[in-house]
Amino acid sequence: MALNGCSNAPQLGFATLKLANPHTLSVDLRYGVGKCCKWKCCCMSILAPRALTPVEDEKPDLTETESCGNGNRLPVQLNELKGLQKDINLLPRPIMANDFPSSKDGSKVRVAYQGLPGAYSEDAAFKAYPKCKTVPCDEFETTFKAVELWLADKAVLPIESSIAGSIHRNYDLLLSHRLHIVGEVKLKVNHCLLGLAGVRIEELKGIVSHPQALAQCEMMLGDLGVAKISAPDTAAAAKAVASKRIRDTGAIASSRAAKIYDLEILAEGIQDDDNDISRFLILAREPIIPAIDRPYKTSIVFSLEEGPGLLFKALGAFSLRNIDLLKIESRPLKQRPLMVVDDSNKESAKYFDYLFYIDFEASMADVRAQYALENLQEYARFIRVLGCYPIDRI
Numbered sequence: 001m002a003l004n005g006c007s008n009a010p011q012l013g014f015a016t017l018k019l020a021n022p023h024t025l026s027v028d029l030r031y032g033v034g035k036c037c038k039w040k041c042c043c044m045s046i047l048a049p050r051a052l053t054p055v056e057d058e059k060p061d062l063t064e065t066e067s068c069g070n071g072n073r074l075p076v077q078l079n080e081l082k083g084l085q086k087d088i089n090l091l092p093r094p095i096m097a098n099d100f101p102s103s104k105d106g107s108k109v110r111v112a113y114q115g116l117p118g119a120y121s122e123d124a125a126f127k128a129y130p131k132c133k134t135v136p137c138d139e140f141e142t143t144f145k146a147v148e149l150w151l152a153d154k155a156v157l158p159i160e161s162s163i164a165g166s167i168h169r170n171y172d173l174l175l176s177h178r179l180h181i182v183g184e185v186k187l188k189v190n191h192c193l194l195g196l197a198g199v200r201i202e203e204l205k206g207i208v209s210h211p212q213a214l215a216q217c218e219m220m221l222g223d224l225g226v227a228k229i230s231a232p233d234t235a236a237a238a239k240a241v242a243s244k245r246i247r248d249t250g251a252i253a254s255s256r257a258a259k260i261y262d263l264e265i266l267a268e269g270i271q272d273d274d275n276d277i278s279r280f281l282i283l284a285r286e287p288i289i290p291a292i293d294r295p296y297k298t299s300i301v302f303s304l305e306e307g308p309g310l311l312f313k314a315l316g317a318f319s320l321r322n323i324d325l326l327k328i329e330s331r332p333l334k335q336r337p338l339m340v341v342d343d344s345n346k347e348s349a350k351y352f353d354y355l356f357y358i359d360f361e362a363s364m365a366d367v368r369a370q371y372a373l374e375n376l377q378e379y380a381r382f383i384r385v386l387g388c389y390p391i392d393r394i
């Protein structure tokens with residue numbers, strides 16, 4: 001990517017393409033966000049995400065790549081220690097040219113997701129990259145780290161459900177890490193009630209699943225009057241029922257999880273709404289170069305200066321250019337609560353500044369989007385473009 005014009009760009013990790021002529025770039029080092037003086041002159045600018053909190057430099061971890069790639073880095077053998085004959089076949093094999101992710105069919109792409117095999121996030125990974133190698137992770141944050149440390153090439157992150165709403169934790173993680181959104185996947189969720197073979201629904205006293213899945217099946221859970229038990233993901237719930245052989249507990253998970261963990265499907269399509277769609281984001285170390293060949297979406301996050309009607313004016317930047325806003329989400333800007341002391345000298349956070357996350361329907365290659373961000377900049381304390389990517393129409 002050609003860095004041109006904005007002199008502060010390299011150390012801030014800006015990805016700025018083809019600036020028409022030299023511009024000044026004002027930079028907020030705390031947030032790693034720059035403001036170019038002339039957005040409208042830029043053919044295209046993408047502000048690369050930088051963390052609010054410092055993150056370590058991206059460096060390929062060759063030891064890890066090597067051990068992952070080979071899969072045969074074995075512990076030191078006893079006979080080696082004793083100086084006996086070595087098995088030369090156990091030495092690491094060199095990394096081969098075709099070990100690297102292939103852009104042709106995606107068969108070598110490693111996609112990190114939170115959960116165990118059979119989780120919906122893994123379904124989303126397969127929808128985006130049908131031949132990928134999925135990499136299960138214990139937590140959402142681990143999926144970010146797996147990509148940052150080159151243990152995976154992409155991460156798949158659930159961000160919202162059409163029934164249960166946004167997953168706030170993941171909005172926060174988008175900001176505290178530096179990955180770029182390079183795609184989205186909308187997945188139709190079809191929850192199943194799973195149990196051990198031969199168990200009847202009436203025997204169930206509890207149902208275990210991911211909190212989002214429990215929230216999506218509230219009506220059925222209310223009808224059954226069972227206890228809700230939360231699990232880290234739907235596949236972990238299925239695994240717990242299967243491995244602990246618990247007869248009076250069912251799991252809410254997918255039919256794929258039923259197959260993987262050898263459970264019986266006691267009921268299918270148990271979500272409150274037939275049209276239960278979960279939206280996932282695909283994250284990568286590098287942004288994709290936006291185009292206008294198909295419908296694109298841009299995700300940004302910003303905070304506003306203080307003053308009346310500023311949110312109204314900020315949103316006006318998009319409506320003035322006929323840009324459709326697809327989603328708005330606000331999160332407290334945790335570093336800046338206004339502390340107020342009460343009569344007993346107790347300090348408490350009274351007012352908060354907010355971060356606004358907005359998805360709008362336009363590509364950053366579209367001048368309307370560039371003008372809108374230039375306009376928004378007048379009211380914003382900081383802006384970060386989280387990614388610009390093709391819209392998944394399902």
Ligand SMILES: O=C(O)C(=O)C[C@]1(C(=O)O)C=C[C@@H](O)C=C1
Pocket residue numbers: 114115118119120121122158161167189210212213216232233234235278
């Ligand atoms: O638990 C899983 O299987 C997940 O992939 C997570 C998740 C979520 O966090 O929203 C994804 C989709 C379903 O709606 C329920 C749970």
